[in-house]
Amino acid sequence: MTRTWLLPSHLVEAARTGGRGPGEGRPRRTVRDWVVDTTIFLLAAFVGLLAAETSATYSSEAVALTDQLAGGLACCALWLRRRWPTGLAVTLSVVSVVAPTAGGAVLAALFSVAVRRPFREVAWIGLLAMAASTVQVFVRPDPTTGTPLAIGIGIVLILLVTAWGMLVRSRRQLVEALRDRALRAEAEAGLRAEQAQRQAREAIAREMHDVLAHRLTLLSVHAGALEFRPDAPPAQVARAAGVIRDSAHEALQDLREIIGVLRAPHDDEGDGSAANRPQPTLATLDSLVAEVREAGMKVVLDSTVADPDTVPAATGRTVYRIVQEALTNARKHAPGAEVTLTLRGRPGAGLDLDIRNPAPTGPVPPVPGSGQGLIGLTERATLAGGRLTHGPAPDGGFAVHAWLPWPA
Structure with a gap:
């Protein structure tokens, strides 16, 4: 029969987070986090520069400058995507309607939402980004690209980025589940070892009681009889003394055998004189x-x-x-x-x-x-x-x- 050990989820979570509670502050960025954030910032800035070049070609100088400023602010705002992924994605989607240079930042924000938020939230934010991309085609049209093609490119990019983010999210959840399972298995193994030790101690205590109580009771009863009957016949006194001597000797021998069993690392090792003690x-x-x-x-x-x-x-x-x-x-x-x-x-x-x-x-x-x-x-x-x-x-x-x- 296999016994299943159930551990409270907060114990597993405490082991996974190193004892840090939910309200003890956010974890600091690691070197990997800085590398990822910097890479995403540079990619968003690159896409924004391409859009800014197109905007400068077919727009006035004031509009182009506004686009460049909005795109730069949008890229800088990506440093907040770990803390406020949903709010940032919604804000950048709205900004991208009038500022094509924020398109790269919108895709990066959508990726963050897909990685960190549940599917329902990802779905409606993705629909919002698609709607914003479609409206942008009509508000800031690109003369070099037709309207249907521009709408299709925007929707496809949003779907690809969202799918990529959800794939990363699924992989992280799988890794987290495997880690939690390993921690749970380790904790269960510790509990099983502790229970096995407790059962072994109980078995040893029961065996010591069963073996020694019989001998020591004989010794105690006959010693008490001698104490209460000091005037007993010499033959009876000698017989009681002999029983006391034999019981003490046998109790000592039983105790030595039990101690020998305790000292033996394994029952199948050593000379077997104590571990192979015959059982009644x-x-x-x-x-x-x-x-x-x-x-x-x-x-x-x-x-x-x-x-x-x-x-x-x-x-x-x-x-x-x-x-x-x-x-x-x-x-x-x-x-x-x-x-x-x-x-x-x-x-x-x-x-x-x-x-x-x-x-x-x-x-x-x-x-x-x-x-x-x-x-x-x-x-x-x-x-x-x-x-x-x-x-x-x-x-x-x-x-x-x-x-x-x-x-x-």
């Missing part, structure tokens, strides 16, 4: 029950699963961890009570696990606990595709029920 399965459940029985706990196991090896390894490991945690809790909160484990299931129907213990009959020594074990077991069962419930039993004890899938 349903077949090792009998060993767990035998271990807690040797520690003095009463456990009754009733299982109808004939061949535990046929149970999937992940499901068997989940059952093992649930039983391990339940026995640990029963040993802490109901010492001396008999725990009943009932396991039923078959392929296709799943596994049903019931763990029950009655209420304690005597005083319970205080044992520290955070209550995170049952929460972790619920999460583990859910991740395995099953479910887990727990709570007080009607007889005052405690019950844990879990169902886990067992594919046919």
Whole structure:
């Protein structure tokens, strides 16, 4: 299943603009901007000079001078096209009706509008420029060019410049979309890495809890028994001391193995002594029950699963961890009570696990606990595709029920 990460648009925009907000001033012209603006200015001035030469040939000196002045002002106004592209294009289109020398500046302004403004705005400004070009043919006719030809040339030039500007706009939008997609992909990759690290930490914490809680609880319970029963028979004291020693040794060994896994850069590298630590399965459940029985706990196991090896390894490991945690809790909160484990299931129907213990009959020594074990077991069962419930039993004890899938 592919997970899609959705990032707020303002985060992507902030990454793209380097953190500059929309109201923090306009970006300064780059060297490329200066080169482009200067080139457009020179091209507009060149077209204006050609028109001025024609105007000087067939117009009076005053009209020619006015044309030249209007054309020069129009070309100078092009330096404002980045800030006010729409207003400049409209103004120059109107001026070009009476001043043919502003024709080059009009084309440059139309190009800017096509690059920076949406299509609807580009369309009506282009129509305005065509109308102005058509009216100009009648207001300032050129004797060397016929009226239909002059109108056609003006419309074709306007369409070509507008199409060129829209092509540049589309290319910029494509580049911007690819850049935003790259930034979004980079941010998503960072989020995925962060989530993977968090899941790895949670898995390590769950494994440490499952492995060490069982050993340390044995140690704590027997140490508490020695504290509350200092007058116990020597054989019982020696037996409890032996359990404490063995539990401490095994807990230390488990801790070393987990630390070895954390230190290994990859599971498939190194000597494999820690990374390839054998994982419990349903077949090792009998060993767990035998271990807690040797520690003095009463456990009754009733299982109808004939061949535990046929149970999937992940499901068997989940059952093992649930039983391990339940026995640990029963040993802490109901010492001396008999725990009943009932396991039923078959392929296709799943596994049903019931763990029950009655209420304690005597005083319970205080044992520290955070209550995170049952929460972790619920999460583990859910991740395995099953479910887990727990709570007080009607007889005052405690019950844990879990169902886990067992594919046919």
